[in-house]
């Protein structure tokens with residue numbers, strides 16, 4: 001969605017109830033996951049691959065031109081999947097020990113990302129690129145969790161924090177989600193009755 005909006009492309013979107021996936025969706029999504037891009041009768045799946053394709057067919061490219069920088073951007077795009085997974089595992093952990101372990105993993109990986117960043121405001125400098133589009137959904141959800149807990153999880157990572165602020169201020173990022181995304185996301189976490197979900201509801205009860 002972010003890449004399509006950045007590129008000013010027309011598209012239709014169909015949201016999938018992942019707890020009740022329709023048959024037509026299961027037929028076109030080999031992993032049974034979103035997102036899937038449908039172009040007439042053809043399908044592309046995996047968000048990084050979808051973004052690469054959209055970028056290729058709608059110049060100018062949102063990748064650096066230098067081949068090494070481009071490869072490194074792709075490496076860090078892959079790292080965004082790991083951070084999403086770290087956040088997911090942490091937010092769903094069912095016992096204290098596993099919660100702490102997953103949280104420490106997330107923090108360790110955030111430090112690796114912090115060490116990669118330059119002067120910003122974006123990953124490669126002043127221009128918003130594909131690598132930025134890849135990290136925006138992660139930061140958006142981490143900020144939802146920060147707000148819900150009243151704890152700034154990016155406090156020790158000033159470059160990530162500034163990057164996150166720049167990303168979340170982008171029109172394409174804001175318009176990539178439904179207006180009720182925060183409530184929906186926190187309701188989803190709450191329903192998992194995880195350690196983090198319980199802590200959020202305690203903070204909510206206190207607040």
Ligand SMILES: N[C@@H](CCC(=O)N[C@@H](CS)C(=O)NCC(=O)O)C(=O)O
Nearest residue numbers: 018032033034035045046047048081
């Ligand atoms: N590597 C995939 C991950 C996609 C993914 O995990 N999608 C989740 C929602 S964020 C999903 O569809 N989950 C449904 C399921 O696993 O049943 C990508 O980047 O496209």
